[in-house]
Amino acid sequence: MYFLELGGEDDAFAVCEAESAAADVRPIAPGLAVANAVVPERVRGLAYTHRVSALLGRTDADLASAKVLLEAAPIDREGTVAVRATDVHGSTGVATDRVERELGQILVDRGFAVDLEDPDHVLRAAFSSGRLERDERDGLLSSADGEDPTRGEQVSVCALGWLTAASVRDFGSRAPTDKPFFQPGSMDPLLARSVANVAGARLGATVLDPMCGTGGVLVEAGLVGADVVGTDAQEKMAVGTRRNLEHFLDRDDPSPTGVSRGSWHVGRGDATRLPFADDAVDGVVFDAPYGRQSKVDTHRLEDLVSGALAEARRVASRAVVVADRSWAAEAREVGWELEAAFERRVHRSLTRYVLVLE
Ligand SMILES: C[S@@+](CC[C@H](N)C(=O)[O-])C[C@H]1O[C@@H](n2cnc3c(N)ncnc32)[C@H](O)[C@@H]1O
Structure with missing residues (x-):
């Protein structure tokens, strides 16, 4: 399973585009979606998906939960690592520099060397909270800023995963x-x-x-x-x-x-x-x-x-x-x-x- 960091202001449209590069794309929080399979060379050509990562796991959008998740996650990789964190639309208020330091320390404790310049593996930590709405298209959940706060489900998500492909921003x-x-x-x-x-x-x-x-x-x-x-x-x-x-x-x-x-x-x-x-x-x-x-x-x-x-x-x-x-x-x-x-x-x-x- 993979998670996608979406771009632009319309997640439903970003998901529609991402379906050209990934299978079974489902929104999980504003700016974030998951997919079952991806074609990395097509991800590079997407406009409204920035990155796709192989999902390690997902939890609530706070640092303590992310740390527990990373401590417990099976890791079958070797080489140097770097952690990069993002707070989607500034929606969770999480301190991304602290996330990078503390998740990086867990990887060091698990035997990895950190290389911030040119790592072999990048661990993405994406935090997002907000509402998901029913997508009229096919009943999937999608994020939106509708008028009625009771309509959507409130979600708070941290997705952790190894960066697999990024779109070319040229x-x-x-x-x-x-x-x-x-x-x-x-x-x-x-x-x-x-x-x-x-x-x-x-x-x-x-x-x-x-x-x-x-x-x-x-x-x-x-x-x-x-x-x-x-x-x-x-x-x-x-x-x-x-x-x-x-x-x-x-x-x-x-x-x-x-x-x-x-x-x-x-x-x-x-x-x-x-x-x-x-x-x-x-x-x-x-x-x-x-x-x-x-x-x-x-x-x-x-x-x-x-x-x-x-x-x-x-x-x-x-x-x-x-x-x-x-x-x-x-x-x-x-x-x-x-x-x-x-x-x-x-x-x-x-x-x-x-x-x-x-
Ligand atoms: C909105 S513009 C397209 C802009 C284009 N997407 C771009 O990025 O430049 C619409 C175009 O339709 C063309 N057009 C108008 N009637 C047409 C017709 N019957 N057959 C083919 N092209 C036509 C116009 O000459 C115009 O260039």
């Missing part, structure tokens, strides 16, 4: 404004990576963005190894996406996530009439134009999104749609089932809706 180097081709409305790389992962981006899979804009999603999908295909109604977007994909994917050096970068194809095309055979790709992701951007095409926005959803259904068995409103009814109308829906507040006047469709 998203800052791909800020939309720093890319060779930039247009307003480009998706930020964290959201782009997460929706690409949810759509199934990975080595050997093919992911299509039929309204690719500047190619934000395609860059992130390609960096985790997927072969990517993009279309956009505007020639300047297709040309710009090619520039961005050339810049980020046509390289000989190893990709930061350790997998080889995917191949790419981009052309001008209409998302409501895609030039692809049925079931040609594994997953579709698109970021629907927002009301004010929809003038670029002759379609009404409703017809454009419905048409794109129908075409996505024809060419793939899974899709993720990002938009400034929920297009769930339109998705169901063309035969998709709604696996999950999330609302992500970007800023005060912009909420992004993420639909996961199967």
Whole structure:
């Protein structure tokens, strides 16, 4: 069993993304989840999971309980160690430096040498307390900050485990404004990576963005190894996406996530009439134009999104749609089932809706 340290503000969404790299992911406290199995190279490509550790055990979120747990835990490792502690969202008030010292001392007493610079093994100690709520999606528990304090179960958790894999935090180097081709409305790389992962981006899979804009999603999908295909109604977007994909994917050096970068194809095309055979790709992701951007095409926005959803259904068995409103009814109308829906507040006047469709 493993525990996951989640990032971002929406644990349910982080869990949904983590399911692309781990089996049977279940939230256990705000910012923490457990899973039965993980694929370390896919963990490296996650946006909203920071670290995955092989679970030694879990207890209440206080140092005394953590010490008892570590003293009793079977340890089948050799080599140097370091302890790193975190207090998720500052929710427990535990003194992390003291945790690191005192848990480190237990490991020393058990015969380990400490190496803080370059340890063979890192023991993660994650403390979190808060409420877990019923997830309407499938009855799992997930954390949230709802209004009614009686709704959720109050939990207090310390998870201890050996660090197994960490995600590569290089998203800052791909800020939309720093890319060779930039247009307003480009998706930020964290959201782009997460929706690409949810759509199934990975080595050997093919992911299509039929309204690719500047190619934000395609860059992130390609960096985790997927072969990517993009279309956009505007020639300047297709040309710009090619520039961005050339810049980020046509390289000989190893990709930061350790997998080889995917191949790419981009052309001008209409998302409501895609030039692809049925079931040609594994997953579709698109970021629907927002009301004010929809003038670029002759379609009404409703017809454009419905048409794109129908075409996505024809060419793939899974899709993720990002938009400034929920297009769930339109998705169901063309035969998709709604696996999950999330609302992500970007800023005060912009909420992004993420639909996961199967
Ligand atoms: C919100 S933007 C996508 C932004 C993109 N995710 C990014 O990171 O840059 C929507 C894109 O849909 C394109 N578009 C509008 N109507 C289209 C259609 N019928 N077929 C294909 N693309 C279309 C627009 O040209 C625009 O680039």
